[in-house]
Amino acid sequence: MAKRKEIRRRDPETRRLAILDAALTVFAAQGFMAAKLDDVADKAGVAKGTIYLHFKDKETLFEEIVRGAVAPVIAKLESIAGPSDLPTATVLDAIFDLFRTEILDTDRKLVLRLVLTEGPRFPRIAEFYHREVVSRGLRLIGDLLRRAASKGELSSAGVADFPQLVFAPLIMALIWDSLFSRIEPLDLKAIFAAHRDALLAASKPGEPT
Numbered sequence: 001m002a003k004r005k006e007i008r009r010r011d012p013e014t015r016r017l018a019i020l021d022a023a024l025t026v027f028a029a030q031g032f033m034a035a036k037l038d039d040v041a042d043k044a045g046v047a048k049g050t051i052y053l054h055f056k057d058k059e060t061l062f063e064e065i066v067r068g069a070v071a072p073v074i075a076k077l078e079s080i081a082g083p084s085d086l087p088t089a090t091v092l093d094a095i096f097d098l099f100r101t102e103i104l105d106t107d108r109k110l111v112l113r114l115v116l117t118e119g120p121r122f123p124r125i126a127e128f129y130h131r132e133v134v135s136r137g138l139r140l141i142g143d144l145l146r147r148a149a150s151k152g153e154l155s156s157a158g159v160a161d162f163p164q165l166v167f168a169p170l171i172m173a174l175i176w177d178s179l180f181s182r183i184e185p186l187d188l189k190a191i192f193a194a195h196r197d198a199l200l201a202a203s204k205p206g207e208p209t
Contacts, residue, residue, distance in 0.1 A: 028107075
């Protein structure tokens, strides 16, 4: 009760952020289908009706969690993957480091995990995530790979047709983390480096790596 009174005294934006934080925790623990807004309200320290002042329904609440989580990552990806004179290997290293530090090492991985597990049952969630995240990421990576192909930096010309290949180790690492990390932890830096080398053509003697 004391927590709820404290939250009530805060400004609307603070209450909204408290609801988003609580919702991510509840959704991650219970799954999107099983999660109840009563539990979100209780964890956020607000009345259930307060949630509806900010969010139309549970799916809208989830969409706002996604927006808040991915917006800074997409902005950084745009900065990293944009046209530059850097070797593609350097750019890919920066992208994989972004995956590791801004997704896999943070609560943002919970958002992606929820999309993977709940998306098949809730097409609106999958469609929203594709529109807001996947399509934007694929466009940026696709442009990067086409530039790399024009410079002869790819291991195969076909790589440029499938920007999904760059995201593949992120999904694999996320699934592995969920199932097996306690049994056999992954060396993410080493795996990402190996994947980078698989995507790129081997350097010729005298060329920078």
